[in-house]
Amino acid sequence: MSVVLSMVNSAAVSPTERQRALDRIHSDPGIPSDTTTSSFWLQNPHPDFDQASSKPLPTDANVVIIGSGITGASIARTLLQNRAKSTSTSSHPAVVMLEARDICSGATGRNGGHILETADEYAEIVDAFGEESARKLLLFRLAHLREMLSVAEELGLTEVTQARKVQFLSAYFGDEPWKAAVERLRRFKEGMPEESAEWASYEGSSIPEEFNLSRATGVVTGPAGALWPYKFVTGVLSRLLSDYPEKFHVADHTVVKAIHSSNDSIKPYEIETSRGTITAKHVIHCTNAHVGHLVPGLRGRIFPVRGQMSAQTPGDKFPLQAAKHSWLFNYDRGFDYLTQLPTGQMMFGGGFANGEGSGVGDLGISKDDEMSVYLDIHLSGALSAVFGHKSWGSVHGDPIQAMWTGNMAFSTDGFPWVGRLPSSATGRTEPVGGNMGSEWVCAAFGGEGMVQAWLCGKALSTMILKHDDELVSSADPDLNWFPEQLLVSEERVAVAEMPKTVSETGRQSHL
Numbered sequence: 001m002s003v004v005l006s007m008v009n010s011a012a013v014s015p016t017e018r019q020r021a022l023d024r025i026h027s028d029p030g031i032p033s034d035t036t037t038s039s040f041w042l043q044n045p046h047p048d049f050d051q052a053s054s055k056p057l058p059t060d061a062n063v064v065i066i067g068s069g070i071t072g073a074s075i076a077r078t079l080l081q082n083r084a085k086s087t088s089t090s091s092h093p094a095v096v097m098l099e100a101r102d103i104c105s106g107a108t109g110r111n112g113g114h115i116l117e118t119a120d121e122y123a124e125i126v127d128a129f130g131e132e133s134a135r136k137l138l139l140f141r142l143a144h145l146r147e148m149l150s151v152a153e154e155l156g157l158t159e160v161t162q163a164r165k166v167q168f169l170s171a172y173f174g175d176e177p178w179k180a181a182v183e184r185l186r187r188f189k190e191g192m193p194e195e196s197a198e199w200a201s202y203e204g205s206s207i208p209e210e211f212n213l214s215r216a217t218g219v220v221t222g223p224a225g226a227l228w229p230y231k232f233v234t235g236v237l238s239r240l241l242s243d244y245p246e247k248f249h250v251a252d253h254t255v256v257k258a259i260h261s262s263n264d265s266i267k268p269y270e271i272e273t274s275r276g277t278i279t280a281k282h283v284i285h286c287t288n289a290h291v292g293h294l295v296p297g298l299r300g301r302i303f304p305v306r307g308q309m310s311a312q313t314p315g316d317k318f319p320l321q322a323a324k325h326s327w328l329f330n331y332d333r334g335f336d337y338l339t340q341l342p343t344g345q346m347m348f349g350g351g352f353a354n355g356e357g358s359g360v361g362d363l364g365i366s367k368d369d370e371m372s373v374y375l376d377i378h379l380s381g382a383l384s385a386v387f388g389h390k391s392w393g394s395v396h397g398d399p400i401q402a403m404w405t406g407n408m409a410f411s412t413d414g415f416p417w418v419g420r421l422p423s424s425a426t427g428r429t430e431p432v433g434g435n436m437g438s439e440w441v442c443a444a445f446g447g448e449g450m451v452q453a454w455l456c457g458k459a460l461s462t463m464i465l466k467h468d469d470e471l472v473s474s475a476d477p478d479l480n481w482f483p484e485q486l487l488v489s490e491e492r493v494a495v496a497e498m499p500k501t502v503s504e505t506g507r508q509s510h511l
Contacts, residue, residue: 004410007360009505017357018502024364025303025498029290031255032100035369037404039110040311046234049103052253057275061096064271064278066256067286068099069108070449071442073236074457075284080244082465084472094247096278100255104233107288107449110406112309112337112349114326115148115225116168117141117451123187131191137483142195144451145225152227157235161227162342168224170328171216177330178218185220198223212387224326226339259283259294261429268431281437282464288443289366289407297425300497302411302444304366308375309349310403315384317393320344329386336382345401351378368405376403411444413496418442418456419488440464441488
């Protein structure tokens with residue numbers, strides 16, 4: 001069952017609150033707000049993107065990417081590196097990226113910086129789709145740790161992005177959640193013994209003292225990673241601008257107002273922006289929580305959920321563990337997530353279940369301009385309680401260095417949407433012909449973009465190059481590694497819609 005659907009089906013929340021959430025989920029998410037909360041990650045802008053775009057907006061492009069987060073960066077990189085032939089000129093770049101605000105100021109610039117796949121969902125996926133599909137989905141997610149650390153190293157970004165492999169510590173507080181975790185781990189190790197070799201579990205007195213988790217019932221450990229997401233994305237985009245100066249153009253503070261179909265057989269789309277109109281062969285929607293604004297047929301299928309993050313000063317007794325560990329804290333209701341920077345800051349987020357209406361109040365919220373007082377209370381006090389007040393010690397200076405919100409994008413069926421959009425989703429006429437242009441989407445990562453978005457972008461751009469017969473011979477055209485559950489289809493558009501009323505939620509709880 002979809003996590004969000006279970007929330008709007010919960011008898012613990014009033015029908016009025018649940019209906020309001022459903023109304024928001026089905027509404028137009030709009031464009032990113034100019035007014036935002038201040039993310040710690042964005043405090044020092046990349047020198048290539050510290051001022052608004054001054055270059056004229058191109059009037060023509062082969063591909064227009066809407067969105068400048070990790071997904072858009074992956075797509076741009078793959079398109080530019082794997083195109084077999086050039087169709088651009090100095091005045092008409094092959095790829096144009098449009099961003100409504102500052103570059104990478106959306107979800108990627110506001111997340112936890114955590115490259116984490118716990119494999120907790122393996123058993124659930126097996127039960128729903130079978131062992132082969134579960135293995136494929138888990139291998140896809142697990143591959144992101146190696147892939148992203150490799151890209152950072154290749155581009156010389158490892159040090160500046162603080163990219164590192166760590167051991168995640170997934171701590172459970174309570175007997176019942178721990179028993180369920182042990183069973184999930186058992187099934188994962190049984191089904192994928194080679195891939196799960198680094199996973200282990202500790203209970204009670206066997207929990208290593210160095211974990212500083214003596215209050216936990218049990219702890220599951222495994223491989224994970226962490227990095228500075230904004231610096232990673234802007235580092236990738238900066239290198240692309242340097243390597244492909246005539247083929248790649250990035251335009252920030254450029255709001256896409258509308259997309260129109262045209263009669264041009266070569267460039268069938270007109271992208272109307274706040275700075276002019278661009279004609280293009282392909283349009284790629286990487287706007288995640290805002291995708292329903294320009295693709296109305298995805299409203300109620302992909303929708304925003306507001307989350308909250310903080311940067312905190314550790315207690316004076318807490319040892320620096322930035323190069324060793326990251327954390328998940330699992331409670332009877334909900335969970336929190338944490339990484340530590342080499343400079344000591346605790347990058348702490350979550351508390352969703354403690355929000356208004358047990359989190360229902362954050363469903364369908366696309367703006368990141370205000371914070372929840374409930375989550376502020378939770379996040380501000382949880383760390384000393386989790387690690388133990390004596391083990392945490394006293395905090396010198398400002399305990400909360402920053403706190404901000406961001407909008408994630410969830411889908412009704414729990415999977416990202418990746419692929420070519422049918423006209424039933426866009427509401428626009430779809431070009432007809434063999435290698436005619438099209439609209440594409442890569443969105444809805446369910447708060448787990450760091451272990452889904454990069455390779456989803458790589459897969460989508462490969463699809464486009466293959467569609468245009470412009471894929472280099474050394475590339476992988478078959479995408480056998482890509483999970484089919486993530487692909488867009490007419491059937492998925494038809495069935496993967498959230499209920500519109502509370503009275504319908506029970507009948508659709510099988511989603």
